[in-house]
Amino acid sequence: MSLIEWDEKFSVGVAAVDHEHRELIGLVNETYERLKRPSASVTVPDFLGEIHARIAAHFALEETLMRAKNYAQFAEHKADHERLLDEIRDIMDDYEDGDSEAFDERQFALRLGTWFTGHFATHDARLHRQLD
């Protein structure tokens, strides 16, 4: 079973944003699946770096849309974006600097999943209403 299932209620009504949310969910699910398997050929940092870059690009697009629409909660939303990127970067460093034993893949994937569903439910829903 996938970690996160796309749900129509996640839709923010902006085709591009929905598309990237789906892609990110796909990437997170894929990470989760691979990390569950002990014989994973792809290493954790490989995926983390990729997720970090994709999320950063996704946020860049969202922020451009928000700026264009003078979204009222822009600063708040942007700070939330940067916080998640900081968090992923911390995890990447922890892992690479030898803390890999302590790294709990499941925990990380769950955290990412939780963050995403939270992100969709609060900020993006509000963004959607405002961008309409």
Added chain:
Amino acid sequence: MIESLQRAGRRGFAFVENAFDAAFGPRINPFYHLGALAFFFFWIVAASGIYLFIFFETSIAGAYGSVEYLTHTQWYLGGVTRSLHRYASDAMVVATLLHLAREFALDRYRGVRWYAWITGVMLLWFLYASGISGYWLVWDRLAQYIAVVTAEWFDWLPLFGESIARNFLDSATVSDRFFSLMFFIHIGVPLFLLLGMWIHIQRISRARTNPPRAILLGTLAALTLLSLAYPALSQGPADLDTVVSVVRPDWFYLMLYPLIDAWSPGAVWLVAGGGTLLLMLLPWLPPRREADAAVVSLANCNGCGRCFADCPYSAVILRPRTDGLPYASEAVVDPDLCTACGICAGACPTATPFRRATELVAGIDMPRLPVRELRDRTLEVTARLSGTDRVLAYVCHCGGDPAALEAAGIGVIMLPCVGALPPSFIDFAISRHHADGILLIGGAAGDCYQRLGIDWTEQRLAGRRDPWLRGRVPRERVAAIWAGPRDGAELARRIAAFRARLRELGPVLPGGTPSGSTAGGEVRDVSY
């Protein structure tokens, strides 16, 4: 021959600019704002001109008297305004010619920059026509001299059926209507000049048409002082019944006039016309091929528009998506405008060295130095460093001599512009222990060769422009030196000081740096 001229020009400008840097600091060095200064002088001339217009009498009989009234009776306002009008237009010639010479010396007139060069050269004619028609209006002896000589000069051209010079044979033949015509020329030509100035800056984004406030106020104060100390005066009323012999021409505008008499009108047309033609052909003598333009990878581009926002040359535009993906837009590069500075790649969120699961291709990338190669170079250069003061310098091609920098014992990677560096590379090199500190070395602050590279870099490091340098990156391990290659000794001193600081800090601790708030990031040492 052109190259040696440029070298000499660069040496000359460097000498003067160093003096100004020392006196004012690079950020308000007027030499880095010559184009903007020309705009500013235009506005002074326009504003003072409107005031003079109120009191000016457009007639042969009244013109001289009305200017005299302004100059002497109303010296405190009218006189000062007249002087400002005069001196600011002189200053505009100086700023414009220096601007032209400097762009030539820095080789910023060929390749994709031909457009600004050609339109700029054409503006010179409008500038001179504006100024010379103004001298005419005062209708003093200098005006008379200009009227007669200009008429002779134009009479040489087979344009007019009868001689214009005959208008100035005696007082009776100059009509008020001819005078009104000159007046409209003096208002019309500057309007075309302004239109031309607007056209001149069309191919760059965020053209700086206002100098920094300190330069603006300082220049205005200097011009006002000059106006009070040496007011612009008329040279006695025009009298067409006498031949003007001794005049004191304004050399900024009238440098060719004595030659019209001394040589012949035709020779001066040859010099002025031929000179203009030569200047206009200069971008192709010889032409320059820019490095290959930026390339968009649609698979990595979601149309976020950061490259579009950061391109200094309006070479990146956003157009409706063409690959069927549900994004609204995609970045497109116009190779005719791209100088291959790489600032777009520096802005791209997918240009991060941490990507490893897929091939590292940025949404917008430079064929000259793709992001993947930049990562390879980063790894390769840092592998040769050792100790606790390993410095990796990302250096703008205008920021220093790579051999000299390498001799100082630091790793050097040359970039087309310091703005081509995605900030994530700094995070990467430090957090992955490839280097103990990162130096960014570029040209003088306020004088980025690629216009906006230094500004954007500073703002990215300070968390004021996307993509931000993450707050987690220890700022004491990042320093920027905006010096240019001019001051080698100072550069070496700064590098040594930075390395000493790194030795004091000790190695970057493993286990990751504690997450700092990215938004609150603050950069030290960003200015030179």
